[in-house]
Amino acid sequence: MKHAVVVGASAAGLAAAETLRSEGYDGILTLIGAEIDPPYDRPPLSKQILASAWDADRLALRTLEQLTALRLDLRLGARATGLDLAERIVRLADGTPIPYDGLIIATGVRPRRLPGVGAHVLRTLSDALTLRRSLRPGTRLAVVGAGFLGAECAAVARGLGCDVVLLEPAPVPLAHAVGEQIGRVLSQAHREHGVDLRTGVTVTAVTDTGVLLSGGDLVEADEVLVAIGSQPNTEWLDGSGLEIADGLVCDQYSAAAPGVYGAGDVARWHNPLFGVTMRVEHRTNAAEQGMAAARNLLYPDARKPFAPVPYFWSDQYDMKIHAYGDLRGSDEVAVVDGNLEQRRFVAAYRSGDRLVGALAVGMPPKAIRPWRQAIATGAAWAIR
Template sequence: MRHVVVVGASAAGLAAAETLRREGYDGALTLIGAELDFPYDRPPLSKQILAGTWEADRLALRTLDQLTALRLDLRLGVRATGLDPGLRTVRLADGDELTYDGLIVATGVRPRRLPGRGGHVLRHLADAIALRKRLAPGVRLAVVGAGFLGAECAAVARGLGCEVILLEPAPVPLAHAVGDEIGRVLSRAHTEHGVDLRTGVTVTGITDGGVLLDGGELVAADEVLVAVGSQPNTEWLDGSGLTIADGLVCDEFSSAGPDIYGAGDVARWHNPLFGVSMRVEHRTNAAEQGMAAARNLLHPGARKPFAPVPYFWSDQYDMKIHAYGYLRGHDEVRVVEGDLEERRFVAAYRTGDRLAGALAVGMPPKAIRPWRQAVVTATPWTEVPRVPEAPGRAVEA
């Protein structure tokens, strides 16, 4: 293997490039990124950058010297526009065409948008900086979508003195991921901090004066943030013959085709630990899958399935939220430590007859770390411990 191309210069792509070098690959290595910025961390965009407590230079994943040491052909500010696996070529928007021996696809996702003019999204550094400039005491911000991204931005905006309207089509925000009761507990934190939370509403478009609901009502706002999910960046793979279905479809090794691997937000792969296909948009998974893809590409005779326990975290007001496992599609939730009303608890999630994950709010990290190993070993639900002073409390999802 003499030339490896990595398309996508964020956490997954950079992790892949570093792993290739660390594993002894000494050939040509091209890293392609659509943004002009050097690889940077995205989770702080909706937290420290939006709040103005960090400067942008703190986001850099590596220094210039560290990137130089990787001996990269670093192509920033250029997109990949096409792939021919037969000829093993990647076409770029600047007209260049690269021939590869191995390819890692790490092109990430982009925010979904709504019809109409205006409105902010939050994916890139420039997005966070642009929105931060518009937030000031008294500014009325409408946040469309009460998922983790929308909730984090709503919390930051309240901390900056903005009036915040949080609009969510589901009856209970985040219920699909964490369950109804825990979704209501997390939502109460917003209402207690003065957020105007409106659930069961559908936004049909954005206007100069705010957002329009499906019944015709105008929700007035000075600024609008759209946080209604994302779309995998796979259009450049059209016509390549690779399978696309809400992401680049990969097997348990993260392989999408001959010497082609996917990593990060764009990759939908079969996770053998849970027996399901999943696409995970979390920072930790991006780096881990980038490393796994690089190893499997370099060592085809010793490939290992990529079977992680997904991990995510979120900061909202004084709430620290941590979760391990695959919580979507769960059948039951049980509080195993702490108290929901105090927003200080650990909850365990059942899928089928096994422990699928655990979520902690307001607890020290050590309270949830042991649950990761319990998920790895597919602990039977009958062995999930109950807190003696709060036994048997089960919540149907």
């Protein structure tokens, strides 16, 4: 391999580039990023950056000196618009062809939007800084979507003195992700902190004065944040011959085609640990999959399946939430330590006869770490 190309200059793409170099790759290494900013960390956008607890310069994943040491052909502010698998060429928006011998696709996701103009979304540093300037004491903020991103932003906005209405179509926020019982516990925290949480409501459009509900009612707001999920950035791969299905479809090695690998939020791969195909939008997974994809690209005769225990965390008010495993669609959730009412507990998740996940709220990290190992080894469900 003489020319490796990584498309996507966030956590997954940077991890892939660094791994290629650390594993001995000495050829041309092109890193392409659609944003003009050097690689930066995204989880603090909805936490420390939005709350003005951090300055933007704290987000940088690497210093300029560290990036320089990677000897990158760094193309920032460059958007990939096409891929020719036969000719092994990535095409950029300005028409530039970038040839490759090996390719890692880490183009991430973008926010879903609603009809209308003027609403905020939160994916980039620019998004976070723009929203932050709008959050002042007394500002009426409507947050559409009570998933983890929407919930985190609602919590920060309340801390800044905003009046917050949180709108969610499901009967119980986050029930699809953590289970109904725990979803209710997390929802109660928002109500106790003064959030006007409304469930079972569907927002159809953004207006000049707020958001319009499906029944025709208007929820008035000074600012609107739409947090209704993400779309994988795969349009540039249309016509390439790669399989696309809610992300770039990859096998257990994160391979999408010979010499082409996916990593991070955009990749839907078969995780042999759980025996299912998954696409994970979490920071830890992005870095781990970037490293795994780079190694498999570099050493095709010694490839290893990418079989992680997914991990995510969330900060909401005084609640620290940590989770390992595949929590969605579990058959049973059991509280194994602590107390739900006090919002200090560990819950375990069962699928079939197997432990598949664990979640902790308000507990020290050591309370949940042993569960990660049990999930990783495929432990049988032994909770009665």
